[in-house]
Amino acid sequence: MIKLSEINRKEALRYMGSGNLKANEAMNSLMDKCEEKILSVAEVKYLYKKIPLKESGLLLGNDIKNHLKSCENAVILCATTGAGIDRLIRTAQVTDMAEAVVLDALASCAVEQICNKLDKLIANEYSDKYLTYRFSPGYGDYPLELQGEFLRLLDAPRKIGLCTNENSLLTPTKSVTAIIGLSDKPVERKRRGCACCNLKETCKYRKTGEHCEL
Template identity: 40%
Template sequence: MELCYPDRDLTREILRCFGASGWQPDEASSRLLRQAETLLRSAATPRGIWRELPLTALEVDTCGDDLARHLHGCDRCVLMAVTLGSGADTLMRRLELTDIALAAAVDATASAVIEQLCDELESRIRREVQASGRYLTGRYSPGYGDCPLALQDDLCLMLDTVRGIGCSVTPEHLLTPRKSVTAILGTADHPVTGARAGCAHCLLRNKCAYRKRGTTCEN
């Protein structure tokens, strides 16, 4: 399905993706961010896909303790994927060769936009699933906590993301187009909340840029 490019001001989220949370951009930086947003808006083709399946469709036992805790009490799951499309990738590759500052601004803007699109699709899913009398956890993506990135292969296969939204997985289990996200939500016939992974078992905890700054990816 097609998703709507966000209309609200994402400056705060973009600066966070830049690693500059709380910084007040000067006029030159503001112009750069506006230019990046204009270029990305023209290049991106936001799309999303989702599917509800029995929890047994996933081999949760091989996906780490964090995901198992997140899905505890659930009997079904929702798989979702969102992408900005290949046009965004083409734009960033071109700018990386011609204007590295603008390329960085577009990259940060794309990261903020993809997060907003995930929120949009999750809200749609939540309304539809809750209308059937069921409850959902929050979303959880492969690569967080001790959940292996390789799970992306199965998620994309079960969602048929190649035909559905033009998104595939590399041999290194990375998504392409690169500004794409997969996630899992648990569903149940009773209230469930899921569980955040935290830093303790995160695969990136020893080289996390957020932890080096004394914060986390949630803040």
């Protein structure tokens, strides 16, 4: 079972301004308060499943074909921090917008951390295979619209209450879907670089020479 114990503050601070700037005392105590709330409200849920790629209907676009070129099978996964987090952030937007922004940033980090732990869990389970890094609908030319199909294959609406809306956005919002390729041959285990990121044109981190931890 994956549990959430501590949230990566540095990454959260990056979402809220800059990774190079140090938080002052007031900012830190706001982060403490918000982290406590996130940890008490979050209900971590996830699913994963090994699937054969052939005829899966999931190989749409060049980026994913390239990413999974040496793989016959893959693990599809999804994870969420639950509907309570959305409600928490929504309520904070009425009572204290500053708190809402911190909660939002921490929750985004939390779901990312869950996925990182899920990566490790899957890597252990398939230790006889070579694994690609986690690739999500919305990266590069991989259509966001596939999120609904991922969830359907995982039976996620019924099993963990994770759905998409008509525009393929995940609800609850602090959630992720992704695919990890399984290969018998070594795969280039490179980072998820900026090259396939949709935000590369507008990314404020890139402009300052930083990059995010995705």
